[in-house]
Amino acid sequence: MEAIFSTTMAELASRSMSSLVDRYLKHRAAPTQEERLRSLERLLLRLRVVVEEADVRLIASQAMLHQLSILKKEMYRGYYTLDIFSCRAHNGEDRRKDHEVNYSFTPSEFNPAKRVCLFRGNSRGAGQAKLLEQVLGSVRDTIEDMSEFVIFLSRCPHLHRQPYSMYLLLNKCMFGRQMEMERIMYFLLQEESAPGAGEDLAVLPIIGPSKVGKSTLIEHACEDARVRNHFSQILCFNSDDLKAESVDTIRDGGRIKHQNCGMGGGRTLIIIDQLLDIKESLWKRLYSDARCGTVSGSKIIVASRSDKIASFGTTHPLRLQFFTREAYWYFFKVRTFGSTTAEDHPGLTAIAMDIARLLNGCLLGANIFSGLLKANFNLRFWSMALATLGNIHQKNVLLYGERFVDAWEFEEPAYLRRAKKTSSEYFVIFSAYQTCSAETEAEDPKTMSVHDLLFGRVRPPAEFKVRALTSHLPPHYNYMFHCGMQALPKELSSS
Structure with a gap:
């Protein structure tokens, strides 16, 4: 009996020790959150090398372009997740030494040192670990699947000499729209299979919501040397050109x-950029005149918010959607930090993420604020910019409710408050428009910059203009705001 008892105890002891060893080894084998973040960072670097190389290559294969869009989607998601965890860690450190920093000029609800960037209560603990594990696994699988893509990519010719940084590349290409750009280029450069007089004129409809980037995408395509060599003339019509009832032919309006x-074989590219609908009767007259008055190989691109223009096309319409929040953040971060590494400035990155969240996917707002922040690279100014943008968002949401998205593209008067308050009145953006001549607006004494509008001390006249942005593409449009001074509505004056 004693022998049996001794044997049983020895077996139990052996099993207990084995269980403890297994649990210890399992615990040691499981990577920590910091190790997972470092792994994700290394994988994203590998992925970014391939994506940036692909951006400067001429990829004709639609399958490769589709795979490239998948690689970019995973890269944006990975960096978004990495930056969220970085901001959270930094904000945790700031809370421990918050007494050393004075943020008295920033309202507490927009204080980046007192908030967990882009996290909610149900995103803590196990939920965060699960999110990180999912993103890490997805990025790892994507990299394992891209070996054939890299081989085929090496055979694609370069578009131009590769710049040394992604932020320079953004001035040469349309961010996040490579598939759409190649679709347009294929349409424009495709030779007609059966040329002849009176044949149908190829039409590509481009459909998308306001400010999604339709006009900018077309501008980039028109600036491509291949397009300029393929067409002898590019004619552009906008909404104002088509308002006149007398516009019956392509010679009645528009601009060259x-x-x-000397090149292009006499072919003409006609761009019609219309905000809303085009009357069917007007379209039929313009199309008939263009078909009879242009040589074989001429093309038409018509862009609008309205889905009705899809019926005008001779090919499937190109539909544009807004960027995902991950892609938008990557775009904003690259434009804001430029050649500076965002990871070296976690405090500024946390503020930039909050600003990007408040901009809510607005491309014009991203370009405006990235320019402001990059020109004033310090924590105090960035915090002040965040507080100002937060105040703008708060006041206008109280006034307009969910209809308000952002001040820069809102179709009703938007109320702005300066960071340095000079009076009880608010600045109001009444409308937005664009001009062709940068020189004319720059010489106007009633024209202000966005920096002066938000952070200046001088009180402007009752009505004035603000130059928000100048496009880097010819003809270098100025994006302008018509502004004025106005008291806050009574329903908001006490809030």
Whole structure:
């Protein structure tokens, strides 16, 4: 009996020790959150090398372009997740030494040192670990699947000499729209299979909501040397050109964007950029005139918010959607930090993420604020910019409710408050428009910059203009705001 008892105890002891060893080894084998974040950072670097190389190559294969869009989506998601965890860690450290920093000029609800960036109560603990594990696994699987893509990519010719940083590349290409750009280029450069007089004119409809980037995408396509060599003339019509009832032919309005009679075989590219609908009767007259008055190989691109223009096309319409929040953050971060590494400035990155969240996917707002922040690279100014933008968002949401998205593209008067308050009145953006001549607006004494509007001390006149942005693409449009001084509505004056 004693022998049996001794044997049983020895077996139990052995099993207990084995269980303890297994649990210890399992615990040691499981990577920590910091190790997972470092792994994700290394994988994203590998992924970014491939994506940035692909951005400067001419990829004709639609399958490769689709795979590239998947690689970019995973890269944006990975960096978004990495930056969220970085901001959370930094904000945790700031809370421990918050007494050393004075944020008295920033309202507490927009104080980046007192908030967990982009996290909610149900995103803590196990939920965060699960999110990180999912993103890490997805990025790892994507990299394992891209070996054939890299091989085929090496055979694609370069578009131009690769710049040394992604932020320079953004000035040369349309961010996040490579598939759409190649779709347009294929349409424009495709030779007609059966040329002849009176044949149908190829039409590509581009459909998308306001400010999604339709006009900018077309501008980038028109600036491509291949397009300028393929067409002898590029004619552009906007909404104002088509308002006149007398517009019956392509010679009655519009402007010549490009003309080179020595090349292009006499082909004409007609761009019609219309905000809303085009009357069917007007479209039929313009199309008939263009078909009879242009040579074989001429093309039409028509862009609008309205889905009705899909019926005008001779090919499937190109539909544009807004960027995902991950892609938008990557765009904003690259434009804001430029050649500076965002990871070296976790405090500024946390503020930039909050600003990007308040901009809510607005491309014009991203370009405006990235320029402001990059020109004033310090914590105090960035915190002040966040507080100002938060105040703008708060006041206008109280006034307009869920209809308000952002002040820069809102179709009703938007109320702005300066960071340095000079009076009880608010600045109001009444409308937005664009002009062709940068020189004319720059010489106007009633024209202010966005920096002066938000952070200046001088009180402007009752009505004035603000130059928000100048496009880097010819003809270098100025994006302007018509502004004025106005008291806050009574329903908001006490809030």
